[in-house]
Amino acid sequence: xxxxxxxxxxxxxxxxxxxxxxxxxxxxxxxxxxxxxxxxxxxxxxxxxxxxxxxxxxxxxxxxxxxxxxxxxxxxxxxxxxxxxxxxxxxxxxxxxxxxxxxxxxxxxxxxxxxxxxxxxxxxxxx
Numbered sequence: 831x832x833x834x835x836x837x838x839x840x841x842x843x844x845x846x847x848x849x850x851x852x853x854x855x856x857x858x859x860x861x862x863x864x865x866x867x868x869x870x871x872x873x874x875x876x877x878x879x880x881x882x883x884x885x886x887x888x889x890x891x892x893x894x895x896x897x898x899x900x901x902x903x904x905x906x907x908x909x910x911x912x913x914x915x916x917x918x919x920x921x922x923x924x925x926x927x928x929x930x931x932x933x934x935x936x937x938x939x940x941x942x943x944x945x946x947x948x949x950x951x952x953x954x955x956x957x
Contacts (some may be wrong), residue, residue, distance in 0.1 A: 832856075832894065841869040848876060848889055856880060857888045863897055864894065873898040907954060942949045 832850055839846030844860035863870060875896040878889040926936060926944060
């Protein structure tokens with residue numbers, strides 16, 4: 831059976847896509863999820879059967895091999911700590927915005943640090 835990772839899944843619409851290990855993209859409908867499951871997290875490793883649907887490959891009888899670790903289960907930072915981090919990041923972005931308005935991009939190393947901070951904050955909030 832083919833394997834891959836869930837690229838995204840929209841619980842409201844009931845579908846998503848799997849990035850197959852062979853490089854193809856496979857449609858995933860909620861009906862292919864294991865019994866009692868109505869959603870799946872992006873990044874979950876899965877094994878699935880494939881059938882050719884009207885619009886291409888579609889996953890059937892999906893089995894979850896490995897779900898990504900939830901940041902919420904790992905323990906989130908307290909809200910007051912997150913507030914301080916967010917406020918510091920806002921000040922940093924304000925400075926960046928002023929420089930960009932003057933036509934000056936940050937140095938590469940500084941830009942990478944800002945991007946890393948933004949990703950960390952987003953991951954923490956997405957938990």
